[in-house]
Amino acid sequence: MCSGRVDLEFVLRAFSNGMDGVFIGGCRLNECNYITQGNYDALSMVLLCKKIMTHIGLNPERLRIEFMSSGEGIHFTKVANDFVKKVKELGPLDKGEGIDELKLKLEAATKLIPYIKLVERERLRAPTRSEEAYREFYNSDELNRLFSELILDKLTTSQITSLLRTSPLSTGEIAEILGLNPSQVSKHLNSSSRQGLVRYDEGRKRYALAQK
Numbered sequence: 001m002c003s004g005r006v007d008l009e010f011v012l013r014a015f016s017n018g019m020d021g022v023f024i025g026g027c028r029l030n031e032c033n034y035i036t037q038g039n040y041d042a043l044s045m046v047l048l049c050k051k052i053m054t055h056i057g058l059n060p061e062r063l064r065i066e067f068m069s070s071g072e073g074i075h076f077t078k079v080a081n082d083f084v085k086k087v088k089e090l091g092p093l094d095k096g097e098g099i100d101e102l103k104l105k106l107e108a109a110t111k112l113i114p115y116i117k118l119v120e121r122e123r124l125r126a127p128t129r130s131e132e133a134y135r136e137f138y139n140s141d142e143l144n145r146l147f148s149e150l151i152l153d154k155l156t157t158s159q160i161t162s163l164l165r166t167s168p169l170s171t172g173e174i175a176e177i178l179g180l181n182p183s184q185v186s187k188h189l190n191s192s193s194r195q196g197l198v199r200y201d202e203g204r205k206r207y208a209l210a211q212k
Contacts, residue, residue: 003027003065004038008045009113015058016106018099021087023080024065029131031069039067040129047138048120051147055155056105057179058097059090067131105178108158112151119150156180157188161197161209168206 003026014022024046026039042065050060064086066079093099109116123146126137137143159178163169171189175182189207192198199210 002032002034002036002038003042004036004040006042006045007113008049008116009110011045011049011063012106012110012113015053015062015093016103016110018093020090020093021062021064021083023083024063025076025079026065026067028067028069030129037129040134043131043134044120044125044138047134048116048124051138052109052116052151052155055152056102056109058102058106061086062090062093104162105159108162109155111158111162112154115154116151123150153188156184157192157197160185160188160192164198164207164209168201168204168208170206174207 003024006024011022024042026042027033029039029043030037032039046063046065050063053060053063064083066076068075068079090096093102124143126134156178160174163174163177169177171182171185174180174189175185178185189198193200196210198207200206201208
């Protein structure tokens, strides 16, 4: 299977199921077996996923992509062993980042995947196809600005609405659970209220999901 077929959802689902690391192997860039050059799509997905992982508190070193030919068995063994060593150093996901704490944030990110794919395709593409260009673009101030503008706000809102599915909560309780500033949470709650996603329960003095 082409590495370009490895979907962002597959990666997030693996971590949601408690996998300690995800390794993706693809053919060498510019040597794709298909005219689609899908390995560049895989590289873009991984670099974007790492930014999402950093934001939700999941160590981005738990995800790795490497490009090699099918005849490079020795190189594959070396790379795979190196990744396994790194993951062991990071420790099990439930002992490191804490899978229970991450599941809510991973669920929120998963719900946004169709939107994230659209944004990535239309706004978050490197200007030229080379590994250097892709990595430089994803480390640029411009990408960070676009990521914050286009994805982070929606991701935070998705986290809040996912959390409110469990029970009504106050601004302070949401902020503590998600590790956010109460003023940030208040901003997102106000925006979500205007969109009809959440409502304020006067009786409980808590926010709850709006009834559809």
